[in-house]
Amino acid sequence: MAVFRINFFSQSLQRTVNFNMFIPNDLREGSIEENKVRKTGFFLHGYTGSSEDFWELTYLAEKYGFAMVMPNGENSFYLDNKATGFGYCTYVGKELVAYVRKTFGLALTREDTFLAGLSMGGFGALHTGLSFPENFGRIVALSSALIVHEVAKIREGGGNDVANYEYYFRCFDDLKALEESENNPETLVKRLKEEGKEIPAIYMACGTEDFLLENNREFHQFLEEQQIGHLYLESKGIHDMVFWKEYFEKSAEWISENKIDQ
Numbered sequence: 001m002a003v004f005r006i007n008f009f010s011q012s013l014q015r016t017v018n019f020n021m022f023i024p025n026d027l028r029e030g031s032i033e034e035n036k037v038r039k040t041g042f043f044l045h046g047y048t049g050s051s052e053d054f055w056e057l058t059y060l061a062e063k064y065g066f067a068m069v070m071p072n073g074e075n076s077f078y079l080d081n082k083a084t085g086f087g088y089c090t091y092v093g094k095e096l097v098a099y100v101r102k103t104f105g106l107a108l109t110r111e112d113t114f115l116a117g118l119s120m121g122g123f124g125a126l127h128t129g130l131s132f133p134e135n136f137g138r139i140v141a142l143s144s145a146l147i148v149h150e151v152a153k154i155r156e157g158g159g160n161d162v163a164n165y166e167y168y169f170r171c172f173d174d175l176k177a178l179e180e181s182e183n184n185p186e187t188l189v190k191r192l193k194e195e196g197k198e199i200p201a202i203y204m205a206c207g208t209e210d211f212l213l214e215n216n217r218e219f220h221q222f223l224e225e226q227q228i229g230h231l232y233l234e235s236k237g238i239h240d241m242v243f244w245k246e247y248f249e250k251s252a253e254w255i256s257e258n259k260i261d262q
Contacts, residue, residue, distance in 0.1 A: 001026055001062065006103075012080075012087030012095050019096065020051045020070040023104070024062040039066040039255060040100065040107040041114050042092060042136075044121030044128075047075055047145065047162070056241075057248055064256045066114075067106050071096055077145075077171045078117075078124025079183055086170075092124070093132035107135075110200075114138035114255055118244050119212070120145045122204075123185070126219075129200045130188035140203045140251040142244050146185070146215040152178040186222055193226060202230035203254055205247040207237025 004021040041061075045053045051070040061068050076088040092115075100107050107113040115136050117125035122144030129139040150160070151168050152175055158165050169175060172183050180187060192199050202223070206216040213234070220232040231254065237243030 001058070008099060010091055010095060012091035014085035017072065017091075018051075019072065020055075020068075021100075021104075022055075022058045022061055022068040022070075023106075024058075024065065024067070039112050039114060040069060041066050041116050041140075041255075042069045042071065042096065044071070044073055044078060044092070044115065044117030044124040046117075046119030046121050049119075049121070057245070060249060060252045064252045066252075066255070067104070069096065069100055069107075073121065073124060075120070075167075075171075077120055078128055079171050081170060081173060083170070088124075089128050089131055093128040093135060097132075097135050110135055110137040112137070114140065115200075116140035116142075116248065116251065117144070118142045119239065123147075126185045126202070127183070127188065129202075130185055130192065131182070133192060133197060133200055136200050138201045138203070138255055140248070140255070142204070142247050142251075143206050143210050143212055143239055144204065144216055144219070145212060146219045147212075148172075148178055148184045148186070149218075150215075151175060185219070189223070189226055189228060193228070199228055202228070203233075203251045204230065205233040205235075205243075205251070207239065207243045208234050209236065209238045210243070211239060 002023040002025050007016055007018045010017045043054045051072045054070050071092055073088055078088045078092055080087045080089045097107055113136050115125040115129045122141035125139050125141045129136040151172055154165050154168055154175055156165050172178050206213050223230050
């Protein structure tokens, strides 16, 4: 295996950034993709998390034969903002993909490239994949923080148990206009559908005891109404790595077998 910690200057973020990378280039005998790395996944951490959160999933990369790219998204919701150096969606969805292609010869086609994220990173995976569908063939979004409609109601001086108005304004921009903006994944789905563009295959899962369950159910219902093919799963679980490890493994099998909505 090859393990990297890479520093490079990001134009989108206007500073030197780092990301972790794992390439199973010496796959163990019996691995599904023995001796061949076929796909590359960009793994997006949650709120207060970091690129270090996914090392315990590298066994899946070895088993299923995919490379892992693990960027730091800080607490950005992986969105672009008007402020200089706050281009997280462009960083992950365009700049980092191009860097991995050029440097490692991986993620060369959308069919070989996927996004996977949990919580805030689940939102980021959906939003980034829908923003750059030409770069990603698949999206895995677990316990996603699909909180756009709640955040849109926050006004100056307010907030919730997680953060205040100023934080959400920095991430999502004008909250009054959020629901119709491109920071809302629903807006991106409608636009891609209207333009007749191919939408990445979507895999979603959430625990039935997760505080984000209703948010995920609502987005699932939205995709149903829009007739967007996707796979949505629920089972017993809370907002923790126990649930996420189970479904990262199930989604890795879904990606390996090139399943769409089954």
